[in-house]
Amino acid sequence: MEARIGMRNIKSNIFKGIIVFFAFLITVPLVIILLYIIKQGAGQVNWKFLTGTPAPVGEAGGGIANALVGSFVMVMTASVVAIPVGMAAGVYLSENPRTKLAYYSSLCVDILQGVPSIVVGIVVYFWLVKPLGTFSALSGSIALAIMMLPIVIRSTEQTLKLLPDSLKEAALSLGVPYHRVILKVTIPCGFAGILSGITLSIARVIGETAPLLFTAFGSPFVSAALGKPMESLPHLIFTYATSPYDDWHNLAWGASFILLMFVLTLNIITKVITRKWKIQL
Amino acid sequence: MENTIVKAENYNSYFGDNHVVKDVNISINKHEVIAVMGPSGCGKTTFLRGINRMHELIPGATSTGKILLDGENVYDMNAIYVRAKIGMVFQRPNPFPNLSIYENVVAGYLLNGIKVSKADKDVIVEKSLTSAALWKEVKDSLHKKGTFLSGGQQQRLCIARAIAMQPELILFDEPTSALDPISTSSVEALFHELKANYTLIIVTHNMQQAARVSDRTAFFYMGELVEFDDTKQMFTNPTDQRTQNYITGRFS
Numbered sequence: 111m112e113a114r115i116g117m118r119n120i121k122s123n124i125f126k127g128i129i130v131f132f133a134f135l136i137t138v139p140l141v142i143i144l145l146y147i148i149k150q151g152a153g154q155v156n157w158k159f160l161t162g163t164p165a166p167v168g169e170a171g172g173g174i175a176n177a178l179v180g181s182f183v184m185v186m187t188a189s190v191v192a193i194p195v196g197m198a199a200g201v202y203l204s205e206n207p208r209t210k211l212a213y214y215s216s217l218c219v220d221i222l223q224g225v226p227s228i229v230v231g232i233v234v235y236f237w238l239v240k241p242l243g244t245f246s247a248l249s250g251s252i253a254l255a256i257m258m259l260p261i262v263i264r265s266t267e268q269t270l271k272l273l274p275d276s277l278k279e280a281a282l283s284l285g286v287p288y289h290r291v292i293l294k295v296t297i298p299c300g301f302a303g304i305l306s307g308i309t310l311s312i313a314r315v316i317g318e319t320a321p322l323l324f325t326a327f328g329s330p331f332v333s334a335a336l337g338k339p340m341e342s343l344p345h346l347i348f349t350y351a352t353s354p355y356d357d358w359h360n361l362a363w364g365a366s367f368i369l370l371m372f373v374l375t376l377n378i379i380t381k382v383i384t385r386k387w388k389i390q391l
Numbered sequence: 392m393e394n395t396i397v398k399a400e401n402y403n404s405y406f407g408d409n410h411v412v413k414d415v416n417i418s419i420n421k422h423e424v425i426a427v428m429g430p431s432g433c434g435k436t437t438f439l440r441g442i443n444r445m446h447e448l449i450p451g452a453t454s455t456g457k458i459l460l461d462g463e464n465v466y467d468m469n470a471i472y473v474r475a476k477i478g479m480v481f482q483r484p485n486p487f488p489n490l491s492i493y494e495n496v497v498a499g500y501l502l503n504g505i506k507v508s509k510a511d512k513d514v515i516v517e518k519s520l521t522s523a524a525l526w527k528e529v530k531d532s533l534h535k536k537g538t539f540l541s542g543g544q545q546q547r548l549c550i551a552r553a554i555a556m557q558p559e560l561i562l563f564d565e566p567t568s569a570l571d572p573i574s575t576s577s578v579e580a581l582f583h584e585l586k587a588n589y590t591l592i593i594v595t596h597n598m599q600q601a602a603r604v605s606d607r608t609a610f611f612y613m614g615e616l617v618e619f620d621d622t623k624q625m626f627t628n629p630t631d632q633r634t635q636n637y638i639t640g641r642f643s
Contacts, residue, residue: 208450276485280549283445284499284556285475294502298489389488389538 144370151367154360160368164330170357174365176332177346180247183334184326184342185316187251192258193308199259200266200304201292207271223260230256231321239325247333247340250326257318258311265307269300302387306380313376317369319344343369394420395462396560396590397442402456404437404446411437412454413614419607421559424586426605426622427594430637434614435594439562442592443477444470460560475499478553478561478589483569484545486537486552493533495548496520499556515555522588523551524581543574550581554589561585563593567600579604598638602626610634 162173199215206212230253238249273296281291297304319342322328327339328349343365350362397419404412412434419425427435440446441454444465457464465473486495496516500507507515516533520526525547529540537548546566553561567575582591582604595601601608602622609619610631618625618634629635 274485276481276483277487279445279448279481280485280487280552281498281502282448283443283474283479283481284502284552285471285473286499286502287471290502290504295487295489299487301489 147363147366147370150360150363151365151370154364155367159361159364163332164361167355172357172361174343174346174361174368176330176341177343177365178368179332179334180326180329180340181316181342181344183336184247184251184254184322184340185312187248187336188254188258188315189308189312191252192255192262192311195255196259196262196311197266197297197304200263201270201297203263203267204270205292219260219263222256223264226320227257227318228320228323231324234321235324244337245325245327245339246337247326248336250322250340250342251336253321253325254315254318257315257321261311261314262304262307265310266300266304269303269307270296272303273299299389302384302389305387306384309376309380309383313373313380316376317344317373319348323348343372396421396460397592398457398459398462399438399442400457400459402438402441402454402458404434404441404454405452406437406449407451411614412441414456415616417609417616417619419590419592421590422586422588423607424582424591424593424605426601426608427592427611428596428598428601428608428637429611429617431596433611435609435611436564438611439564439592439594442560443474443479443562445474445479475503475556476558476560478556478558480546480549480553480561480563480566482565484542484549486540486545486548488536488538490537491534492529492537492540492548495537496551496555498552519551519555520548522554522585523547524577524584525551541574543570543577546570546574546578547581550578550585554585558589560590560592563591563595565594565596568596575600598626610637612637 158171159173160178161175162171163176164174165172199219203212203216203219234249234253234256238252239245242249277295277299278291281295282288286294322342322345326342326345328341328345329339330341333340347362347365347369350358350365353359395418397417399415399417402412402415403410415438427439429435437446442458442460442465446452446454447470454466457466459465460468460473460476486492487498490498490501493512493516494501496519497507497512499505500512500515517526517530520529525544528544529548532539537545540548546569550561550566567578570578579600582593585591593601593604605622607620608622608625610617610625610629610633612633618629618631620630625634626638629638
């Protein structure tokens with residue numbers, strides 16, 4: 111018996127050792143990627159890099175202002191479309207989980223989440239770019255919005271489902287009409303969860319290249335016109351990284367660094383929001 | 392008749408095909424404390440929620456018959472108006488977690504978008520919290536979140552929130568079942584004071600509580616209103632055998 115217990119302890123410890131090892135192992139690639147991009151990219155970043163536009167081939171220097179502005183404009187436009195639509199759908203799903211419509215729209219959200227981003231790009235190309243006859247920031251934004259939707263819907267739905275019914279009843283028993291109950295009680299109480307879903311969805315789409323390839327296309331000019339082609343950070347990285355010039359490769363590294371920092375910051379903001387703004391029920 | 396505030400006439404409630412409240416006729420006077428008691432699943436809470444039309448919010452729930460509030464059938468009025476006129480306090484304290492104590496008291500105005508001046512709001516908050524016997528405890532922390540209070544204080548905050556809307560009638564759905572004994576006695580003490588200005592209908596599981604706080608008691612069993620009488624009379628000399636069985640603890 112004694113010996114068996116000793117054996118069991120050894121097995122437990124081996125098992126513990128294995129899971130600790132793998133938990134540690136998964137952090138290694140992330141750290142290596144981070145360090146590598148910082149090493150290659152951080153040195154490229156300076157004022158001229160952030161404010162300049164791409165230099166013609168053969169000339170040294172050049173900046174990524176066109177991509178910075180482009181990514182910002184398109185992600186903002188996508189947010190303006192996806193956030194209200196996604197939140198409304200999320201509210202419906204959490205409020206009426208048992209209806210037929212809820213069943214089918216929930217199914218669609220799941221499928222939408224699994225659609226490859228390049229496919230979203232093609233679809234938007236045929237829906238918007240072809241009929242309008244031009245690549246445009248607007249079509250890029252719509253493609254990004256479609257990518258954002260499932261994340262916003264799910265996070266809204268999950269957050270609101272966790273709120274107790276008693277909260278809604280408290281408001282209804284005061285004679286508050288349904289729409290005000292949702293807008294003034296339900297959504298504010300679940301705000302932290304919804305907002306973290308929104309920041310996560312932004313962090314997700316800001317790095318998307320595929321849906322922008324044949325929608326926003328790319329442009330060497332700083333532009334905020336939604337009807338015209340527009341550059342974006344991931345697309346700029348793609349074109350520069352696949353070019354034959356060393357100078358452009360450096361620009362791609364710099365842009366990667368900026369993009370990475372941006373995503374990292376958004377993720378940290380999300381964590382802080384969920385911790386600080388979480389409402390004690 | 393002058394004195395009647397709530398009157399149910401042939402009132403029935405259903406959850407789908409399930410007949411939970413059967414043909415209830417009851418007449419409740421102003422400034423009375425009514426206890427509604429009965430075993431679990433007897434329809435007492437459903438009846439209570441029928442009075443301010445909260446019952447119908449549950450999918451599949453319906454009702455027939457009339458409930459007259461000051462002579463007017465609540466089912467002919469706008470549900471939102473009915474609910475604003477009748478206060479309600481729930482089983483579990485449910486202050487709004489996103490609002491401060493101050494905002495919780497005036498939540499009925501804030502959430503309904505009723506414009507009230509700051510000075511008037513201050514008056515309403517102080518008066519309601521005083522009536523709910525909570526003012527002394529929270530007057531220095533009015534702008535803290537309501538959820539920082541203890542369970543008993545939260546429940547009194549919910550009572551203050553109901554009082555702030557100046558209802559004539561306040562419904563209590565097992566208001567002390569989630570509270571500790573000390574908080575329970577503070578809420579019970581409050582019922583005696585509220586009686587002067589309001590009519591209270593209290594659903595309770597606890598027979599001692601019904602005996603302690605109420606003027607008249609209604610006994611529900613299997614969805615029927617079995618007996619409705621002076622509390623003293625009912626606890627000492629019930630007329631119906633089922634009431635007697637319940638009071639003496641033959642079933643619960």
